[in-house]
Amino acid sequence: MRRFETTHPWLRSFDTDYLVHAPPRIWMILGEIKAKCEQLTGIPLMRQTADELYTVYLARGVLGTTAIEGNTLSEEDVRAHMEGKLKLPESKEYLKQEIDNILAEIRRMLSRRRRRKLPPWSTKEICRHNKVVLKDLELPDEETVPGEIRKHSVGVGRYRAVPAEDCNYLLEQLCKWLNSSNNDTNEDSRIPIGLVKAIAAHLYFAWIHPFGDGNGRTARLIEFRILIEADIPIPATLLPSNFYNQTRTEYARQLDRASQSGGKMDQFMEYAIRGFSEGLSEQLASIRSQHLQISWISYVHEQFQGMTGTAAKRRRNLVLALSEQDQPVPRSQIGEINPRIAREYANASQKMISRDLNYLIEMKLVERTIRGYRARKERMQAFLTSD
Numbered sequence: 270m271r272r273f274e275t276t277h278p279w280l281r282s283f284d285t286d287y288l289v290h291a292p293p294r295i296w297m298i299l300g301e302i303k304a305k306c307e308q309l310t311g312i313p314l315m316r317q318t319a320d321e322l323y324t325v326y327l328a329r330g331v332l333g334t335t336a337i338e339g340n341t342l343s344e345e346d347v348r349a350h351m352e353g354k355l356k357l358p359e360s361k362e363y364l365k366q367e368i369d370n371i372l373a374e375i376r377r378m379l380s381r382r383r384r385r386k387l388p389p390w391s392t393k394e395i396c397r398h399n400k401v402v403l404k405d406l407e408l409p410d411e412e413t414v415p416g417e418i419r420k421h422s423v424g425v426g427r428y429r430a431v432p433a434e435d436c437n438y439l440l441e442q443l444c445k446w447l448n449s450s451n452n453d454t455n456e457d458s459r460i461p462i463g464l465v466k467a468i469a470a471h472l473y474f475a476w477i478h479p480f481g482d483g484n485g486r487t488a489r490l491i492e493f494r495i496l497i498e499a500d501i502p503i504p505a506t507l508l509p510s511n512f513y514n515q516t517r518t519e520y521a522r523q524l525d526r527a528s529q530s531g532g533k534m535d536q537f538m539e540y541a542i543r544g545f546s547e548g549l550s551e552q553l554a555s556i557r558s559q560h561l562q563i564s565w566i567s568y569v570h571e572q573f574q575g576m577t578g579t580a581a582k583r584r585r586n587l588v589l590a591l592s593e594q595d596q597p598v599p600r601s602q603i604g605e606i607n608p609r610i611a612r613e614y615a616n617a618s619q620k621m622i623s624r625d626l627n628y629l630i631e632m633k634l635v636e637r638t639i640r641g642y643r644a645r646k647e648r649m650q651a652f653l654t655s656d
Contacts, residue, residue: 273435279532280431280439283446283473287538288465295539298546299461305549306460309502309556318559322504324348326552330507331375333514334489335367342368366405374401374490375507382497390444392418392437395479398490402483413481423478426521428528430478439477443470447495463499467492467509468541472527472534489513508548509541516544564649565592572632583613584625588634588644597641600626 273280288296314322328347332340342350342364349355350365351372357365381387388394400416408414412421418436422429431439447470474488489510496506513520519540527537566589573585590606591598598606603622604614614622626642629635636645 271435271438272432273439276429277431277476277532280442280473280476283443283469287469287534288462291535291538295542298542299464302464302542302546302549303460305546305553306501306505308553309505309549312556312560314556314559318563322552322556322559324351326504326507326511327351327372327375329511330493331368331371331510333507333510333512334371334486336514337510337517337520338367338485340364340367363406370402370404370406371486371490374398375493378490378494378497379503387494387498390447392440392444395440395444395474395487395491399480399483399487402486402490409482415483416480418479419481421481423481425478425528426525428525431476436477436479440479443473443477459499460501463495463501464542464545465538467495467499468538469534470495471509471541472524472537475524476528476532504552505545505549508545508552512541512544512548561646561649562592565644565646568649569634572634580625584629586610586613587625588629591635591642592644592646594643597638597643599641603642 325348328344328351332342332344332347336342346355347368350368355365378387396416396418403413403415412419418433418440420433422433424430447466471488471492474491475484478484480487492509493506496509497503523537523540527534530536569585569588569592573581576585586609587603587606590610594606600622603610603626604617605611626635626637630637633648634645636643
């Protein structure tokens, strides 16, 4: 009899029977998640927009998984670093290294997924994840070796991880379960079951806690790989890490509760599933906003089609400049919206500005409000709303 069978008896078997007894509300959320993922996949995006979306959520996801462990960089810092523009003092260089390690492993998995060359789950592969996570970082003690299963006892808060002597065995069992469950789902259930499997694997790994350091980041990489294997849209696969970071106090509380419950994952599951669904809603809202902007720009150009001359060009540029503003622009600031407008109205009289604004109001492209002037982008909503 192995020691973990006494200390952690719920780890005798790995499964995702959570769905067997999941309440109806969870099935409803999973159904919504499937529909949202299909919407994300089916929305046509310009290459620039798609690249921007990917970069935004990659930065958030990578930051999320490192920030939970104490990385203090901001999302803007991470994006600047990804572009090679972030400068930090030597004492903070390790913050960039933490980001680089996660980025390297995510990009490796994505590349291999695209080439259909992701290896089967194995203890060796999971150890590799941990080795990359801890590459060139200061370790907590001499006993911790990146990529090597611990030989000492560890714990997180009140939770004591499984005995060191059982870590290798339990990792092998976890990998056996992951490999055997890869072909258990049909196309219709691939996304919801893939999500549940990813969350369950995250919990199982956290309970085993097989390494001296980097277990949380390694668990979230495992979760990420399962999500890309379930064909969840790439930007969405990084949502869990971002959600855990945004709710890190609750994340720690849910992990602790699951650990103290003797292997019950119901509450952690609901917490993670709801967070994923909310993240998908935010992504869809962001994409719809970008579609609205693209459609509006096209519409404005159509309205000025056939019009020539300096005045038409100036008025068109003014509408587009107003379209980029989050709030109405006061009349006194119209000529200063952006450098281009400033140049075009540099020598303009107040009568010219008023004439241009009134012309655009008549075209129903601009509206005057108490706070100033705004573009009427909402006219595009009827064309973009399907419900």
